[in-house]
Amino acid sequence: MSLGLSQKELAEKAGIHPQSVGKMERGQTTRLKQKPKSGLAHALGISVEYLDAVCQGRTVEEIAVLKFCPQCWVPGTSPDPMWTTPRSKHCFACGSKLQDRCSGCHEPIASLKFRFCPYCGKSYKGGGSE
Structure with missing residues (x-):
């Protein structure tokens, strides 16, 4: 690339x-x-x-985008592998549309280790910056 x-x-x-x-x-x-x-x-x-x-030289599975379910994801946990497959558009457990961008600034999700967007401070699960 x-x-x-x-x-x-x-x-x-x-x-x-x-x-x-x-x-x-x-x-x-x-x-x-x-x-x-x-x-x-x-x-x-x-x-x-x-x-x-x-x-780290580890093999990387192809992940088109980091995505999560706004209903099922618990902040600080890794996304379910089913959410990150390139074809997944909705959560397999609840049917919610998967998110791959911050709803505040529309930047791609960089990491789900934290609850807030590092670019605008908005919570990934809704709500504003705290």
Whole structure:
């Protein structure tokens, strides 16, 4: 997947130092702190979990988008594997439409480790920022 970004552009979009991008490309960085990791995942349009798996050299199952059921998902837990299959559009348990974007700012869901969108602060399960 080519985004056509230079190291400098990617670094700016991710909020990290350009030298860090170069070190990652050369394989000199295998661990990232949460803030740069989230920024990089956002800049690349991928989930933090996907980025973690790639950095650790684990096999990654193809997941089109990180999705969850707004009725059944418990904040802080991993999404049910049935929700993340590319063809899934509705929850298999309750029939609710699955969410793949924040309802506040419409950014893709970057991680379900937390209850709130890291970009606008809105709760993924409804309600506003708290």
